Amino acid sequence: MNRHLVSIEDLGRADIERILDRAESFAEVSGREIKKVPALRGRTIVNLFYEASTRTSSSFELAAKRLSADVVSIRSAGSSVDKGESLRDTVQTLSAYDPAAIVIRSPHAGAARLVAGWTEASVINAGDGKHEHPTQALLDVFTLRRRLGSIDGTNIWIVGDVLHSRVARSDIQAFRRMGATVTVCGPPTLLPRQIETLGCAATPSLDGLEAADVVYVLRMQRERMQDAYVPSLREYAERYQIGASRLRPGQLLMHPGPVNRGVELSADAIDSPQALIGEQVKSGVAVRMAVLYELLAGSPVLQAVA
Amino acid sequence: MATPTIVIQREDAPLATLLIRAAHVLDPRGDLDEPRDILIRKGRIAELAAPGTLAAPDDAAVIEADGRHAFPAFVDPHVHLRTPGQEYKEDLGSGTAAAAAGGFGTVIAMPNTDPVLDDESVLRSLFEAASREANVPTGFLAAITAGLRGEGLTEMAALRDAGALGFTDDGRPVVSAGVLRKALQYQRLSGGVIALHEEDPALSGLGVMHEGAVSARLGLAGIPSLSESTMVARDAALARYEDARVHFQHLSCVESVEALAAAKAAGIRVTGEVTPHHLTLTEDLVHTLDSRFKMNPPLRSEADRRALIEALRSGVIDCVATDHAPHARHEKEVPFEQAPMGTTGLETAFPALFTELVMPGVLDLRTVVERLTAGGALYGLPVPRIAPDEAACLTLVDLDTAFEVGEHGYHSRSANCCFHGRALYGRVELTVAGGRLAFQSDVVSKQVLGIR
Numbered sequence: 001m002n003r004h005l006v007s008i009e010d011l012g013r014a015d016i017e018r019i020l021d022r023a024e025s026f027a028e029v030s031g032r033e034i035k036k037v038p039a040l041r042g043r044t045i046v047n048l049f050y051e052a053s054t055r056t057s058s059s060f061e062l063a064a065k066r067l068s069a070d071v072v073s074i075r076s077a078g079s080s081v082d083k084g085e086s087l088r089d090t091v092q093t094l095s096a097y098d099p100a101a102i103v104i105r106s107p108h109a110g111a112a113r114l115v116a117g118w119t120e121a122s123v124i125n126a127g128d129g130k131h132e133h134p135t136q137a138l139l140d141v142f143t144l145r146r147r148l149g150s151i152d153g154t155n156i157w158i159v160g161d162v163l164h165s166r167v168a169r170s171d172i173q174a175f176r177r178m179g180a181t182v183t184v185c186g187p188p189t190l191l192p193r194q195i196e197t198l199g200c201a202a203t204p205s206l207d208g209l210e211a212a213d214v215v216y217v218l219r220m221q222r223e224r225m226q227d228a229y230v231p232s233l234r235e236y237a238e239r240y241q242i243g244a245s246r247l248r249p250g251q252l253l254m255h256p257g258p259v260n261r262g263v264e265l266s267a268d269a270i271d272s273p274q275a276l277i278g279e280q281v282k283s284g285v286a287v288r289m290a291v292l293y294e295l296l297a298g299s300p301v302l303q304a305v306a
Numbered sequence: 307m308a309t310p311t312i313v314i315q316r317e318d319a320p321l322a323t324l325l326i327r328a329a330h331v332l333d334p335r336g337d338l339d340e341p342r343d344i345l346i347r348k349g350r351i352a353e354l355a356a357p358g359t360l361a362a363p364d365d366a367a368v369i370e371a372d373g374r375h376a377f378p379a380f381v382d383p384h385v386h387l388r389t390p391g392q393e394y395k396e397d398l399g400s401g402t403a404a405a406a407a408g409g410f411g412t413v414i415a416m417p418n419t420d421p422v423l424d425d426e427s428v429l430r431s432l433f434e435a436a437s438r439e440a441n442v443p444t445g446f447l448a449a450i451t452a453g454l455r456g457e458g459l460t461e462m463a464a465l466r467d468a469g470a471l472g473f474t475d476d477g478r479p480v481v482s483a484g485v486l487r488k489a490l491q492y493q494r495l496s497g498g499v500i501a502l503h504e505e506d507p508a509l510s511g512l513g514v515m516h517e518g519a520v521s522a523r524l525g526l527a528g529i530p531s532l533s534e535s536t537m538v539a540r541d542a543a544l545a546r547y548e549d550a551r552v553h554f555q556h557l558s559c560v561e562s563v564e565a566l567a568a569a570k571a572a573g574i575r576v577t578g579e580v581t582p583h584h585l586t587l588t589e590d591l592v593h594t595l596d597s598r599f600k601m602n603p604p605l606r607s608e609a610d611r612r613a614l615i616e617a618l619r620s621g622v623i624d625c626v627a628t629d630h631a632p633h634a635r636h637e638k639e640v641p642f643e644q645a646p647m648g649t650t651g652l653e654t655a656f657p658a659l660f661t662e663l664v665m666p667g668v669l670d671l672r673t674v675v676e677r678l679t680a681g682g683a684l685y686g687l688p689v690p691r692i693a694p695d696e697a698a699c700l701t702l703v704d705l706d707t708a709f710e711v712g713e714h715g716y717h718s719r720s721a722n723c724c725f726h727g728r729a730l731y732g733r734v735e736l737t738v739a740g741g742r743l744a745f746q747s748d749v750v751s752k753q754v755l756g757i758r
Binding site: 086087088106108110111113114128129130131132139164165166168192193194195197198 | 595
């Protein structure tokens, strides 16, 4: 496996399975009273977040701490980034602390890959623009695998704003790599032209949703109305909202969060026993522990600068 | 009505007196495609003769071409020299040094500078600077609209009288059909080709690359081909109605080629250009998210590339233009979406076309050289020729030795070259522009020193 995790394309099926197997054992750690193992003691991990994030940043921070690493979390607001420092200069400054890993969230596609070229640290992509969110895809696969045993042959529908979703792009590839068939569904204005080239089907209609084993619903951002992607949230909700009544018994419901209640999901669906949304969040810590371990535990401890 | 055809070059270098021995001369507009000795005396071609037959006059430097090819120097009708205002990216000296190093003997600079070339005083200061700094004859297009704002027209007649070769708002489209129509009408007074960067901002939106499979995969906002082609069709209709003369810059897609072909078939006075990068590269390279591959118009699909090649071969597209667009390293060393659009192109145009299109047999050498020398005539400049009594304006190229692009840096002040790191054939060894020695490679320098 690569030294970095910038794209789900970096991982073969065997890599994914190895990470998820390790995540299983870390999930066990998270169930203990003392939720800590010494695997990364003395290593430094920098979380560099250029975008607001609750669950991704907190779960990376927790994952690093449960592996006993020292963690520095930097948000763009109030930092030198706010004062106009370039990404490259920020990364070079932080690299002076000899971090073992830099976890980066950026509003721009390709930021993680660029950073990987500028630092000795392992780089983990925690979301780059609308491009990719590989650890989200891993935790989604982990959550499904736990529930279903395997996702080979599973029929998964991804519903909503595919155009602006890095989660959809990483999930389509990860689900397919693990043997699922994937259909993306949403308003025609929010389905990228030629999205089928990623190996999924695409449809503007929910007809056929009943055949899905998993319904993965994407967040619908309110500002999409201003850009005329949809005429109104009311019409969007009427056509695409997943409520408990649209779910067939046995279908599983997922969402990357945060949920807009009453827009893409109804309250009764969120709270239904078919929803795995809480389990996704819980999986996040164990999966990110496994990713950090995979990238860092095998490599020699960096020498402190003399 | 004055019809100035002004190109300016520094005049401190002496007119060349030079014997080039045993070059393979290819002049696509003559019958010549065979070895010749070329004697240049005081900046003019004095004599062409069978190889090994000309003796060197006492005052002549001698270059042993050893069968290397001599072409009329290329003409680039579309470069950004960044002067005035952005000299940290490029200036007249460095940009024209890059031109000469790429075999170009004439370049035409775009007016999207700071300040914009939208009045006579800017043009006069550029002529003055060019007479000190320009290594090859350099001409200038003035803006169509003041400040490139797409609203009021520039003083087109005065600019033309002062020596502007034509007009363009390049970098931006003239969004308003009403404004462009007035410019086309005014052209009847001012003269001067109106060159158009075709793009409908309502369709390109915040796009940063071609809309297609790769943009879908990367989650980058796409610029659809029809953002360009609908404007080509619109402006061809305007040109027809006003019987105006327009030139379409950097065409990039099959739909634009179709619109241009239809306009020409209808007898409308239109021409088109295409860049070496659109002829040789596609959207697939953007998968790397390397900002060197970010330009406007964007690299498009393989089908688009093939249509552009065919259009260049058939003459639907008239000429090659580099759209040489230098940007500083710190500007390009950022995530793809934040990087400015543009690639340098002067130093790689011929090698890229030769290696990617001529060597595999897609286009013949004669066609490539013809299209690389056709861009100036569209603006009324003379076509360079290798023939007796012509001004010496030629380039000597080694087709047989590969080199790595950027291996020894660039003559341009900027290094944002989309061909960086590629192994290409067709290295330029010597350029004589406007009768003056504008570039010589290390190989030639050593040779000349060895003889003199």
